[in-house]
Amino acid sequence: MSVDSNVPWDLVSRVRRSDRKSEIIELLEEEPASATDLSEELDIQRDTISNYFRDLKTTEPPLIECLTPDQPHHRIYGLTETGDIVSDHL
Numbered sequence: 001m002s003v004d005s006n007v008p009w010d011l012v013s014r015v016r017r018s019d020r021k022s023e024i025i026e027l028l029e030e031e032p033a034s035a036t037d038l039s040e041e042l043d044i045q046r047d048t049i050s051n052y053f054r055d056l057k058t059t060e061p062p063l064i065e066c067l068t069p070d071q072p073h074h075r076i077y078g079l080t081e082t083g084d085i086v087s088d089h090l
Contacts, residue, residue, distance in 0.1 A: 008082060011059055012089045020044070022090050024052055025063065025079065029087040032067055032078035053077060 015021045020042070027038060035053060039046040056064045063083035067076045079087060 007085060007089055008061075009089075011063065011082065012086050014059070015063070015086055016090060018052075020048075021052055021056065024049070024056065025083060025087050025090060028064060028077060028079050029084065032076045034074050034076055036074060056083070 015025055023042060024038060027033060027041060033041075035046050035049040039049045042049070053064060056062070057066075059082075061082045062080050063086055064077050065080050067078050069075070
C-alpha cells in the first residue's frame with residue numbers, strides 16, 4: 001500500500017492528538033453546526049468549542065470555515081475541502 005501524498009498527514013496527526021478536535025471534525029463531517037450546537041452535543045462549554053474552532057480555522061490550510069460570516073451570533077461552521085480529507089483519515 002502506498003502513502004497518499006495528497007493527504008495533509010501533519011494535520012491528520014494534529015487532529016488525532018486531541019479527542020475533542022477529532023469529535024468536532026467528525027460531527028462537522030455529518031453536518032455543519034454552531035458552537036452552541038456542538039457544546040450541547042459534546043456537553044462542554046461553548047467557549048471551549050469556540051477555542052477549538054479558532055484553532056481549526058487557523059491551521060494552514062484551514063480545516064473548518066464559517067458558513068454564515070455575516071451573522072453576528074450563532075454562526076454555522078463546516079469543513080473545508082482539507083477538513084473533509086482529514087476527516088476521512090481519523
